[in-house]
Amino acid sequence: xxxxxxxxLTRRLGAARRVVALTGAGVSAESGVPxxxxxxxxxxxxxxxxxxxxxxxxRRDPAMVWGWYAHRRAQIAAVAPNPGHVALxxxxxxxxxxxxLTQNVDGLHQRAGSSGVIELHGSIQRSxxxxxxxxxxxxxxxxxxxxxxxxxxxxxxxVVWFGESLPVxxxxxxxxxxxxxxxxxxxxxxxxxxxxxxxxxRAGRRGALVVEINPDETPLTAHADVVLRHASGVxxxxxxxxxxxx
Ligand code: OAD
Numbered sequence: 001x002x003x004x005x006x007x008x009l010t011r012r013l014g015a016a017r018r019v020v021a022l023t024g025a026g027v028s029a030e031s032g033v034p035x036x037x038x039x040x041x042x043x044x045x046x047x048x049x050x051x052x053x054x055x056x057x058x059r060r061d062p063a064m065v066w067g068w069y070a071h072r073r074a075q076i077a078a079v080a081p082n083p084g085h086v087a088l089x090x091x092x093x094x095x096x097x098x099x100x101l102t103q104n105v106d107g108l109h110q111r112a113g114s115s116g117v118i119e120l121h122g123s124i125q126r127s128x129x130x131x132x133x134x135x136x137x138x139x140x141x142x143x144x145x146x147x148x149x150x151x152x153x154x155x156x157x158x159v160v161w162f163g164e165s166l167p168v169x170x171x172x173x174x175x176x177x178x179x180x181x182x183x184x185x186x187x188x189x190x191x192x193x194x195x196x197x198x199x200x201x202r203a204g205r206r207g208a209l210v211v212e213i214n215p216d217e218t219p220l221t222a223h224a225d226v227v228l229r230h231a232s233g234v235x236x237x238x239x240x241x242x243x244x245x246x
Contacts, residue, residue: 003238009226010246012209013239016182018097021088022174022199023232026188026214028108030082030233033075037190054162062154063144069157070140073124076106084187085112087236094243099177103189103196105159118170118177120196126158171195178203187213188232191220200224 013019025035036049047068051057058065085108092098092114100117102109105124109117127138127145131153138157140146145154160166174196178184184203191197200220204210212224213235221227228235 003228003230003235005228005239005242006226009209009211009239010242012183013094013243014246016095018099018177018181019091019095019183019185020099020101020177020181020199020203020208021091021185021187022189022196023088023100023102023104023109023187024189024191024196025104026190027084027102027232028079028082028104028106029188030084030231031079031108033079033106033108050162053159055164058156058161062156066143066145066157069124069159073138076108076124079108081108081112082233084232084234084236085109085114087240089113090240091236091243099173099181101174101177101196101199103193118173120160120166120170120174122157122159122167124157124159127155128158129153130156166195174199175202178208179206181208183211184208185211185213186220186224187236189214189218191218 029035052065052068088100088109089112092100100109100114101120102117103121105121107123107125125138126135128135129148129150132148132150134148134150135158136155145156148155178199179202181203184200186200191200200210201223204223209226210224211226212218212220213228213230213232215229215231
């Protein structure tokens, strides 16, 4: 399907110095990672992510939650970044400052070659101690949460769960970037989970051109200056091609 890139968008991006992209689960959908609100498959089909990704669920049944993350880590290890991830690397190279904010915990942006990614919701590739907070890479696949080397407690996935605050440094950096950008791209996110969902509105209030890339409508759609109603793996390469041709 052809993607029509409005000239307003190529013009504003052509003149932009600072650009921010906020990504959500939709960007990884074409890699085969189920979005958060998609039905789960297999063993986990009877659970809702909203009921597993909580501190209460971990307290109630640490092994179950640990197992679910191990399952997701295995799913992610088996997939590859898609053309949307790759296009964002090419896009970043065009600007004086390009800030990539992601709500995804899958590390696919980094695997595609993006650097300086701000992970608003943590990373599934790490765990951290419940007691000392020390983050560590995680590759474990089964079993119960392992003890931390501090000996005081066990490790938990280093992700943000429902009801938890975002890492302060990450959300501060995200707000600063949103407040001071020329163009804000909101890509593959349902724009319903705060505070990340606030970022495009914030950027718009400060005069940035707000662009939404999503096949479906979201609460941002009516407020966006430009809407590309396509999958990100199609729209982002088309956008890069349009900029390169301009
Ligand atoms: P969601 O699962 O809420 O939304 C995914 C969005 O991607 C939807 O708006 C889809 O329409 C869109 N989408 C689907 N396929 C797409 C494609 N190929 N290209 C572009 N867009 C596509 O995921 P998020 O918005 O990332 O937080 O969810 C935000 C947060 O909610 C998650 O990070 C997670 C969850 O609670 C925590 O775990 C704290």
